[in-house]
Amino acid sequence: MKKYLYDGTPEGLVSAISSILESGDDPQQVFLGVRKDTLFEEGLFLRNDSAKAEALFERLRLRAPDAVHTLWYFMMAETEDIESSLMRYVALAFEHGNQVNGYLTHPDVKAVVGTARKAGRELHRMKGLLRFEQLRDGTWLARMEPDHNVIQPLAHHFSRRLRGQEWFIYDVRRRSAAHWDGGVISFGTVEQFSRPELSEEEKVMQQMWQTFFKTIAIPERKNPRLQKSNMPAKYWTYLIEKQDGQNR
Amino acid sequence: MELQQKITILSGAARYDASCASSGCSNDTPQRGMGNTSQGGICHSWSDDGRCISLLKILLSNDCRYDCAYCVNRSSNPVQRASFTAREVVDLTMEFYRRNYIEGLFLSSAVRESPDHTMEEMVQVAEILRNEERFGGYIHLKIIPGSSSDLVRRAGLAADRISVNIELPSGESLKRLAPQKRKESILAPMKFIGSEIGTSLVERRKSRKAPRFAPAGQSTQMIIGASPETDLQILKLSQGLYSRMNLKRVYYSAFVPVNDDNRLPVLSSPPLLREHRLYQADWLLRFYGFSAEEILSDDAPNLDESFDPKTAWALRHPEFYPVEINRADYATLLRVPGIGVTSAKRIIAARRFAPITPEGMKKIGVVMKRAKYFIICSGRPFEKTGQQPARLRQTLLLGDGSELAAPRQLVLPGMG
Structure with missing residues (x-):
């Protein structure tokens, strides 16, 4: 089996896939993985070529727009070790067009679509679970630790919804941030983070929300298991309603 | 009274309403405004009973002149009474929305003076949100039976969804448990809303600028297990509501005994399994091509507990x-x-x-x-x-x- 390597970036991955598809190799007989730079690593390194990646996206957009969507979500998952599946999935997308996502009995389609779906689910979840807090200076901050790298589409969602306020979204684990100034979104990384002071009004509103959260539940129907399965405990760190008035 | 205490009283009184949907329409954020809606709806939290929270579900007032046997807010109940001002509800909605706690507001109310008076106050909240705050998020308004069609129309123009609670599955049960409410005064606004939604859809096909009337449709709710109707009667009723009045959803709410009243059955716990089976059957009606008569018959008029x-x-x-x-x-x-x-x-x-x-x-x-x-x-x-x-x-x-x-x-x- 022929072995190819790429630099580990999303763009490098797409441009590597483009190179392999052009090479005429049978995608079923090819392996693609991240270069680890170990001494005995075998394989041909494919250079990151952004023009090539861009061109592949464009061609795929015309042939199978749903597959572009899937690819986009797949990248959010930041999974390694299934790059070969992704390459074969792209080949199948060119072959079958937009129907490709229905070919779930194919192991590579299943792996890619399944991964993308999980990322999409978490993105949808975060649209609901993200919590903004008002800071002393009047700007808003939301912290999160999602499994998938969802900050970009999430920021776009809130740029439409909360258009009138200046906010930051901070991905604590990835140390990445999105900033909306009322007109433009910008993305960046954060070297050092210390949580700024909250406004006085913020503390009051958090209390109101905790009160509402407590009383809206019907005591006779208490069901912590169902609550947990809908809202896994890993998201509770930044949920105001799950803090019971303690400082975080 | 402090705001926090009002929230406790008026969300506690609103929690028995089952609907919390924020789906069914997608609005863009208004110019210089705040908030939009998403077709599939978004859940923002899940309360301790495991139900999703997507809206600020609250009563404008729990001060009621009616004395419905099953209702926690009935006039003869010795509970503490409270009322919000319109401004308080508007501010709470906006502040919760800014923090991404909610998709919007679900406002209902007890009837203090007259249906029209209460409905007018509720419509005002929605109109302030839309016109003054330029709020584009989700609004669900409960319609008070007996309020004028002019108010119902204003409610439909301001809200995404409006709903009239059918309360109980038959006119007889309504007479027995909610003697001040009449079946006709519940069905009349439902019919009116159905036809207004239809008209608005036709108008909007002609012109995108035509006003939208309750774009997320109308829903209703009934209490299950407080009265003797069979599941077949209930499903036939729902079937009629879906096919003839074009309802988006019928909600079933397991009866939670909140009052002692000899007209009510004594239950050790709310009939949650029955409620669940009714929802499953409701899904069969709406998405699976089943009819109520296929699911149940006069010989076996109740849903099986062991099987879906x-x-x-x-x-x-x-x-x-x-x-x-x-x-x-x-x-x-x-x-x-x-x-x-x-x-x-x-x-x-x-x-x-x-x-x-x-x-x-x-x-x-x-x-x-x-x-x-x-x-x-x-x-x-x-x-x-x-x-x-x-x-x-x-x-x-x-x-x-x-x-x-x-x-x-x-x-x-x-x-x-």
Whole structure:
């Protein structure tokens, strides 16, 4: 089996896939993985070529727009070790067009679509679970630790919804941030983070929300298991309603 | 009274309303405004009873002149009374929305002076949100039976969804438990809303600028288990509401005994399983092409506790099975226990490429626990066929030993 390597970036991955598809190799007989730079690593390194990646996206957009969507979500998952599946999935997308996502009995389609779906689910979840807090200076901050790298589409969602306020979204684990100034979104990384002071009004509103959260539940129907399965405990760190008035 | 205390009283009084949906329409954020809605709806939290929170669900007032037997806010109940001002509700909605706690507001109210007076106050809240705050998020307004059609129209123009609670499944029960409410005063606004929604849709097809009337449709709710109606009566009622009044959703709310009243049944706990079975049957009506008369009959007018209504139908109709998954059409696939809308669509999409094998069914993500007894794949059965219905009933009931028995309390579908 022929072995190819790429630099580990999303763009490098797409441009590597483009190179392999052009090479005429049978995608079923090819392996693609991240270069680890170990001494005995075998394989041909494919250079990151952004023009090539861009061109592949464009061609795929015309042939199978749903597959572009899937690819986009797949990248959010930041999974390694299934790059070969992704390459074969792209080949199948060119072959079958937009129907490709229905070919779930194919192991590579299943792996890619399944991964993308999980990322999409978490993105949808975060649209609901993200919590903004008002800071002393009047700007808003939301912290999160999602499994998938969802900050970009999430920021776009809130740029439409909360258009009138200046906010930051901070991905604590990835140390990445999105900033909306009322007109433009910008993305960046954060070297050092210390949580700024909250406004006085913020503390009051958090209390109101905790009160509402407590009383809206019907005591006779208490069901912590169902609550947990809908809202896994890993998201509770930044949920105001799950803090019971303690400082975080 | 402090705001926090009002929230405690007025959200506590609103929690028995089942609806929390924020789905069904998608609005853009208004110019210089705040908030939009999303077609599929968004859940923002899940309360301690496991139900989703997507809206600030609250009463404008719990100070009621009616004395309905089942209601926690009835006038003869010695509970503390409170009322919000319009401004308080508007500010709370906006502040919660800014923090992404909610999709919007679900406002209902007790009737303090007259239906018109209360409805006017509620409509004002929605109009301030839309016009002064330029709020584009979701608004669901409860319609007070007996309020004027002019107010109902204003409510529909300001809100995304409006709903009239049908309260109980029959006019007789209404007379007995809510003597101050009349069936006609509930059905009349429902009909009116239905026709206004229809008119608005026609107008908007002609011009995109035509005003939208309750773009997320109308819903209703009834209490289950406080009165003697059978499940068949309830499902026939829902069926009529869906087909004749074009309702988006009918909600079923298991009766929670909050008052001592000799007109009410004594229950050890709310009938949650019955509520769950009714929701399953409701889904069969709306998405699976079943009719109420197929699901239940005069001989067996109540839903089976042990089986979901589709499995119960399958056990009564062995002649319908096995279903050949590589050939059956969509409607037939939907009749297989365990195969839902998503699975049926996936099966049809996948078999375009190659015939589906038993292994493939698992890859697609079809839950085979129940389905395996009712299907064949390219002529080959999954399980020993020829099981007699009685035997199959046993197998399904006890499982093959690998699964735990289903818990008695199940998911309340809040979305859709």
